[in-house]
Amino acid sequence: MTGWVVIAGLGPGAEGLVTPEVSDALAQATDVIGYIPYVARVAERPGLTLHATDNRVELDRAVHALTLAAQGKRVAVVSSGDPGVFAMASALFDALEAGPEQWRALDIRVLPGITAxxxxxxxxxxxxxxxxxxxxxxxxxxxxxxxxxxxxxxxxxxxxxxxxxxxxxxxxxxxxxxxxxxxxxxxxxxxxxxxxxxxxxxxxxxxxxxxxxxxxxxxxxxxxxxxxxxxxxxxxxxxxxxxxxxxx
Amino acid sequence: MTGWVVIAGLGPGAEGLVTPEVSDALAQATDVIGYIPYVARVAERPGLTLHATDNRVELDRAVHALTLAAQGKRVAVVSSGDPGVFAMASALFDALEAGPEQWRALDIRVLPGITAxxxxxxxxxxxxxxxxxxxxxxxxxxxxxxxxxxxxxxxxxxxxxxxxxxxxxxxxxxxxxxxxxxxxxxxxxxxxxxxxxxxxxxxxxxxxxxxxxxxxxxxxxxxxxxxxxxxxxxxxxxxxxxxxxxxx
Incomplete structure (x- = not known):
């Protein structure tokens, strides 16, 4: 199994504002990581582990995501809105830059969303x-x-x-x-x-x-x-x- | 039949970046109006009239959309990206403000998209x-x-x-x-x-x-x-x- 990380934007709240690209990635993920209210928007299903954490632990979350992906998991880090606008994408790249060299070979993609x-x-x-x-x-x-x-x-x-x-x-x-x-x-x-x-x-x-x-x-x-x-x-x-x- | 206008963002190009809200509106529309390459992204179907126009006629397009909606049509004005970012939404409101008072009673909605x-x-x-x-x-x-x-x-x-x-x-x-x-x-x-x-x-x-x-x-x-x-x-x-x- 080949691991990956997507940093996915769930949009502002309505289901009609979640892109199909993000829905597809969530359907393929083995692990979803994020702030409690955002993880709560992802439907539970067999084979999917939800990791909900409190606010202000963005770097811990990023390290967790990269660690799981390096173990072969398919990880979705979820943000509301767009992950590149004051959200998890920069935190993930902060962790990537500071982390072990082999993380840089991982498949990492940012999936845009409708920002607030x-x-x-x-x-x-x-x-x-x-x-x-x-x-x-x-x-x-x-x-x-x-x-x-x-x-x-x-x-x-x-x-x-x-x-x-x-x-x-x-x-x-x-x-x-x-x-x-x-x-x-x-x-x-x-x-x-x-x-x-x-x-x-x-x-x-x-x-x-x-x-x-x-x-x-x-x-x-x-x-x-x-x-x-x-x-x-x-x-x-x-x-x-x-x-x-x-x-x- | 009650007319409406949506100003809908098609995102940057990929189908996976079109929101379900926009896809639903396009499925209900009777008329689609926009710049040629954006209208070309909307699938033809019976009951749908496509109105593709050249660049730099944003105000004409806006007046056309409002006129059709006032006649009871369900009109989607399409932009790439997000319609509120350097695209058709402001042009439509320019036309609305300058137009007949009764246009202000129309059902007009902006449907956001993934901007470039x-x-x-x-x-x-x-x-x-x-x-x-x-x-x-x-x-x-x-x-x-x-x-x-x-x-x-x-x-x-x-x-x-x-x-x-x-x-x-x-x-x-x-x-x-x-x-x-x-x-x-x-x-x-x-x-x-x-x-x-x-x-x-x-x-x-x-x-x-x-x-x-x-x-x-x-x-x-x-x-x-x-x-x-x-x-x-x-x-x-x-x-x-x-x-x-x-x-x-």
Whole structure:
């Protein structure tokens, strides 16, 4: 038996947003590794071992996956969204680079998925329809001054901006500071979308102006999108449409 | 019959990267509208009318879609990749905003897809594993000085960068200027990925340093990713792995 590792993106939550490529890989896997709520999305079956672990053990998970594959297992490391966007792919390559030379001969593939910001953007309209950036607001792995510098430069570049991990229990104050910086750089009229648990039964969308944005509008399941200076709303019955025109 | 419009992303090319949600919508549509090579990816069947048009008529296509839906048709506007990333969703909302009031009552949904930069990143490793931006290098709809300003600010923010539409016949010189700016801001050692026709039989990946990058390494089917200062290569037999670590 020849082992392999796929780092597979499960998309934001709905089954209809899981690619056939990922479904096929899960059907062939002997082992699935990942954070508890993502592993819970994979159906149990004979011959499949599920390894669910808690958050913040990304490197352990990566080493475990590579070790199993080197033993001949067919391993799927699962992330929500896209594994290459603030998820398990970089952690796996960190472990690969630091690990034994023979791991480099393994069959390793990243299988893309629908990442949270694109699912959220689609639900709201097309706020990322022009140039944009994606920033992880967690300061677990980078210093806060770098986040602040990126926010200011991104605002000056007039990018639309998507924020992952806006708020967690361990960093309750960071997102409030980010909102203050954005108000300073972009003004209070700028549109901001809070998109929570998109494509799941708990989905909630909320669009406000920056001067109405409060830190507690985001939690760990929220992706936040701030429009560029050109982003606009089309009002209509029900949810308005948030979009950034193609021209600037 | 109640009409609707979906703006659906077909992904980068492979069938395994089309979401079930998009496949279901195509199976229910009465009309498919889009650029010739994208409409060619939709199977013909009785009851389905295919409307393939040439490039650069995005607004005409959007008006056509909304007009048909208002007549009760079930219309799928197809884009490659994700329709919300430099594709048809913003064009459709431009047309909606400028069009008759009653169009706003239509059932309009954006169905996300695997966008080119994420498919390319997955194939190469995880170059977008940390903060990044996406810039459309076409100056059809925005002035060149704005592109240049965004490139410089993005480099100063130390984003990894993905470039869509790097090069076309009508703008042969723009991409060369972009590469010059990037060498100025990032230095010649920075890693750059040229990913052409990812997930199709014509797929080609090429990773070089900025001082080796030439404009003709990109064409209309290429997405270009420039690493951040932290982006690195893992050498191994065959294609090396390009990735950006999680920490910065």
């Amino acid at each position: 910001m694109l699912a959220a953007a689609a639900r709201a309209g097309a706020p990322l329809g022009h140039d944009f950036c994606a920033i992880n607001l967690s300061d677990n792995l980078k210093p806060w001054p770098l986040i602040e510098r990126r926010l200011r430069l991104a605002a000056q570049a007039d990018f639309a901006m998507a924020f992952y991990n806006p708020r967690s229990r361990s960093r309750p104050e960071g997102f409030g500071r980010a909102l203050d910086i954005l108000r300073e750089e972009c003004g209070g009229d700028r549109l901001i979308l809070f998109a929570r648990a998109v494509s799941t039964p708990e989905e909630e969308l909320r669009i406000v102006h920056l001067n109405q944005a409060m830190p507690d509008m985001a939690d760990m399941r929220t992706v936040v999108i701030v429009g560029s200076s050109r982003t606009r709303l089309i009002e209509r019955a029900g949810q308005p449409i948030l979009y950034t025109p193609r021209s600037a | 930069m994420l498919a390319a990143a997955a194939r190469a490793g995880a170059p977008l594993g940390h903060d990044f931006c996406a810039i459309n290098l076409s100056d059809n709809l925005k002035p060149w000085p704005l592109i240049e300003r965004r490139l410089r600010l993005a480099a100063q923010a130390d984003f990894a960068m993905a470039f869509y539409n790097p090069r076309s016949r009508s703008r042969p010189e723009g991409f060369g200027r972009a590469l010059d700016i990037l060498r100025e801001e990032c230095g010649g050692d920075r890693l750059i990925l040229f990913a052409r026709a990812v997930s199709t039989p014509e797929e080609e990946l090429r990773i070089v340093h900025l001082n080796q990058a030439m404009p003709d390494m990109a064409d209309m089917r290429t997405v270009v990713i420039v690493g951040s200062s932290r982006t690195r290569l893992i050498e191994r037999a065959g294609q090396p792995i390009l990735y950006t670590p999680r920490s910065a």
